[in-house]
Amino acid sequence: MSKFDHIRPYYDSEVNEAIRSVVHHPMMKALMSFTFPDVEEAVWTEQLKKTHSKRDFQINFIYQAIQMVLKKSSEGLTTSGFEKLDNHTPYLYISNHRDIILDTSLINVSLYDHKLIMTASAIGDNLVQKAFLHTLSRLNRNFLVQRSLSPRELLQSSKLMSEYIYQLLSRENRSVWIAQREGRTKDGNDTTQQGVLKMLAMASDEENLMDYFKKMKIVPVSISYEYDPTDMLKMPRLVAEANDEIYIKEKNEDFMTLISGIMGQKKRIHIQVGDVLDGELDRIKEEHDNQNKQIQALAQVIDDSILTSYKLWPTNYIAYDLLNNTDQFASHYTEKEKQLFERRLEMRIDIENKIVREGFLAMYANPVVNKMKYQNV
Structure with missing residues (x-):
């Protein structure tokens, strides 16, 4: 027994047994179906059962899952x-x-x-x-x-x-x-x-x-x-x-x-x-x-x-300008980008609620404020 046993990851010697204990779990099925949409369940199930190290699990499955997350929910x-x-x-x-x-x-x-x-x-x-x-x-x-x-x-x-x-x-x-x-x-x-x-x-x-x-x-x-x-x-x-x-x-x-x-x-x-x-x-x-x-x-x-x-994005500059009722950073974003952000704002929060609106904008604007302390942004 190690004193770290209740906080540590699995040892490689424990990996295969752990995988086999969850290979048929509905959440594992959901994760693998998302990661490998064109692969039959029997194929990835078999691959999982052949996995004996954390590194192999991370590279063959988690790495691939994150690539799919990037593809589906980001622009890179x-x-x-x-x-x-x-x-x-x-x-x-x-x-x-x-x-x-x-x-x-x-x-x-x-x-x-x-x-x-x-x-x-x-x-x-x-x-x-x-x-x-x-x-x-x-x-x-x-x-x-x-x-x-x-x-x-x-x-x-x-x-x-x-x-x-x-x-x-x-x-x-x-x-x-x-x-x-x-x-x-x-x-x-x-x-x-x-x-x-x-x-x-x-x-x-x-x-x-x-x-x-x-x-x-x-x-x-x-x-x-x-x-x-x-x-x-x-x-x-x-x-x-x-x-x-x-x-x-x-x-x-x-x-x-x-x-x-x-x-x-x-x-x-x-x-x-x-x-x-x-x-x-x-x-x-x-x-x-x-x-x-x-x-x-x-x-x-x-x-x-x-x-x-x-890294500051157009969303950060737009939020700063909206929060402060200014166009100080207008050169850092397009009118279309501003309209998209404002639409997101309207869809996600009650913009009539002053505390919520200012909190939402500040979340995006504060990185600009922080960077201004160090340099001209």
Whole structure:
């Protein structure tokens, strides 16, 4: 028994048995029928039963599923920066977080395309309550972030996860993906939660924390969708917060968001990989000897990388202009693009509700606001 057993993905020796336990599940059938619409069920069933490793499962099935998602619900994925990375080096990718499944899936598709080490990826256990999804996540090399714990349990869980992430990077030569914050960004403001970095630091045995983070080879990643397929679903929470109310999720909300994120229209998608953090960590080490200050400075460095490299789309500029009643960025979009966005606005929300309208527009406009802090956009 390993102390990581309740959070880790399957070992390859467990993969075939796990696949056989779900091969006839209705959700597996739906996933495979979507991925291979012209292939008979008996064919993909047989292929699944012959699969004995996570890598084979990811490449032969999940990779193909994501390609179909891109084909059906987007106008394509572009990337930049992956060519700077070394094919044999494991990295800790810290990215902004817009979509439950796609953020990490698209990054892994890009890593595979660039012949780089794919990631083990953090996923909240609230998203895999259904037994089938739990099995699928473990086959897809996800490890569990435990939610809804008491403060004492949370501390123990965080330490365990910190140790596991370091083991993946240092002993198993496995890259790791983790979001910069717990939960998706709801308002378009991508910021790194210091708590995430404190969790990562818990396994450190270095005298100086920055030396530990240097060993992890942190790579900030920025992912942007022209349309957020879950934009409308984020509105109830924003309204509750605007009214100082506690937001309570609907029973199947996480699952519905997961499906909407995968199948909803995204138009264009871009992933930008930043540089491996190195000199920045030396600078933080020189300027701060207090750990909290170091964590604060590191969060800012990650934010700087993600926000400056975030790809802005016409939708972002249109939303900014509509929200601020200006035409400041009119040169960045066409009249047709503006009309399409306004139609989407009318179809997805009650535009008479000022809080909802402003919240919806701000979600798309805030990346422009954030980028303006760094440069003229």
